[in-house]
Amino acid sequence: MSSEQLSSVEEIDLAAARRIAAEHRAKGSSLVTVLQDVQTEYGYLSREVLEVVAEQMQVPLSQAYGLATFYTSFSLQPRGRYHISVCMGTACHVRGAANVLGKLERDLGIKAGQTTADLKHSLESVNCLGACAAGPIVVINGVQHGKVDSRKVNEILRELD
Ligand code: FES
Incomplete structure (x- = not known):
């Protein structure tokens, strides 16, 4: 160009x-x-x-x-087409949010706060999103997923392809 x-x-x-x-x-x-x-x-x-x-x-x-x-909802860096937020609040944490975040980091090859080189995915950890009973909570482009575990991470990532 x-x-x-x-x-x-x-x-x-x-x-x-x-x-x-x-x-x-x-x-x-x-x-x-x-x-x-x-x-x-x-x-x-x-x-x-x-x-x-x-x-x-x-x-x-x-x-x-x-x-x-x-405001954490604002970003000064380019985000991916799919912006993934993992709740690391206490209720989600005790239900395994760290495992969910770890799996996403491994599968996407990025750390929380980063965006993939192809700008497809960005990942962040956030505080309580107010839906503790359904934790661990993952939000992708504003759509909330509840009771997320490793199996559900696989399903979610497949749907994003
Ligand atoms: S701690 Fe995750 S929604 Fe409240």
Whole structure:
């Protein structure tokens, strides 16, 4: 890809962030809401995108960064097409969440907090998701899976192929 092509891709990307932020600004939405929608669009919050959001929402870049790093639902790094969250809260932990996370790490060849080189999977450990009775809980792109064990990890990964 030439540098000209790269810059036009960048323009398209930033245009989407500009549009989303402008729409929310007109509605008086909160900065968190804007960041959520922008992350849905891009999969993560790059520095360039945060700069556009801060400019459009007329807030300091540090404020946008502050929110993006405070909430664990935001990511400053590219995520995989399938973003996998494993609950490591106490209830899930005593039901074997560490084994589930370990198996996912082995099967995907990445550690929690990392993304596969092909950007297909990213993996993270999270705190209690509020569904303790059904633990261990694994959430993939917002879809919750309960009572996950090694066998169920195999099934889940097969479904993602
Ligand atoms: S500890 Fe996992 S959902 Fe509560």
